[in-house]
Amino acid sequence: MSEVEETIKRIQSHKGVLGIIVVNSEGIPILTSLDNSTTVQYAGLIHQLTMKARSTVRDIDPQNDLTFLRLRSKKHEIMVAPDKEYLLIVIQNPSE
């Protein structure tokens, strides 16, 4: 528990990080630093997008796999690190 918490705190201490969400393979958020409704929204949408991105990469080359996904928007950047069982979503506002 403490190790997990420490890691989350470390990631969150970077400049501009607005929030972190850890999602499991079903798309259900396990850990979050944001409020419930935002978490649920991000988890559902980003999980679907990551699945789509992963399947795109694998369709083009079946031996390839998705390692990192970045979504840059006007207001902030969403970074997604996928894994076999979990998904880490970090939202950062770099221009602070």
Added chain:
Amino acid sequence: MFHDYESKTFEFCSFWKTEKKLRDCNSQTSAILTYDVDNQTTRPRDAECQTETFSQLMKSKLAHQDENIDQEKLSKFLSNVEEVVSKQLKINISCNHLYSWSLKHGNVNDKSIVCEHVLDEDGVKQEKNNINKEATCISWSGSGASIVVGFGTNENISWSENKSFVCLWNLDRPKLNPHKCDHKLEVESSVQAVAFHPTLPQYIAVGLFSGVVLVWNIVKDDIIYGESPHEDPVTSLLWFEHQNNKYLRLVSGSTDGKLISWRIRKDKDSNLMKIDQTKKINSKNLPRRAGVKGQTAIGITCLDSPIHDSPLPSSGTVVVGCENGSVIKCSLEGVESNPVTFVYDNHVGPVYSIQWSKFHRNLFITCAMDQLCRIYHALQTNPLREIRIGGSVSNHIYSVCWSTTRPCMAYVTSGTDIEVWDVTTPSLILATKLGKPPITSMRTNPSRPSIATGCSNGVVQILKLGSRLVHADDVIKEETMALYDITKETINE
């Protein structure tokens, strides 16, 4: 003497009359078969069911999740991922330039027009005996990154065969040399019109004083000449969409009154551009109020066509400004040689520039020698708005352009100044002085906030527009409504 006498009646049987004999007879139909069948209808019953919304489901699972988390796996995952993510986070903080454009836009009230580049081609200036030194026409590429300038002279009196140039600059190049253009084309006569193809930037159409229309293919460094030239200088060129994807379509207008539709085959190397059709505007086809007598051709000085969905005009409607001041709506469809469909009220003096509004399908703006800029509605002869451009009479207003982002804004060149007008009232928003030589042509960049102006000494200035002049998100609805309101005035009259 007279008695009543009754004679005896005599009876006899008729030979042919007989008694009708009747007999009763029965007939029988088959029995009607009937069956009994049972049928059952469903009887509905109300039942209630309750589902949870997805978010509630998530929340409930979230609450129970703590028990099921495999802490080991989770910590392992996080330690793997932390490195990658931290690295990216740090990179994002350090490289700010991606987000810095949002900081630039912070100054929303910037109304300035600032000169970014001054392009002055040495090769043209240093050419001996060259009278073709004015930047007569400019065209931006569809992406807004390249600009092509045609050099020539607007003071041609007699037939000139002096060679002239067309220069191309790519403004995005880090090593932009304002004194040397990226591509140069030498042509045999003064250039009067240039047009970049909006979607295929390798094709540049050039119209010359000698009436020749040619297309310069930058990629192959090849020139395609039109099969036969106009009889008089070509004044305007416009790329159209061709129904067939293999061809390109170009329309050229000239002071000989002809509108020629050209077609170019894209893939095959051809040296000649073929003519699809020619239409000529003749004064006999204009009504009397246009004020032209006789049977002469009406010279065309500028033309434009509305753009609806595609980046290229595809409808055959073209609105044309003429040498005598007439503003005419023409149709390129059909086989008649007379293209005129509607004639608007004249200007006094040649119409120098005409442009359809991107924001309203029926409005266009014109400017002419009579120092007036007029806004016409396509279905009405008299103009909706007239803007009198101030300044001395010698200030020629050679160009007028709509703003690419704000529906009610138009840019007008007046002598050496650029004036920015709000056409709804109409009122002058801003006037910028640019320097000595009078501006001969001006074009707005289709995708970036800048304007290019060409002057009579051959210098082309690229001006950056302040964000207040460009940024339209907050005012676009009001301005589009204001534009529609102007048009409503006509219907009520």
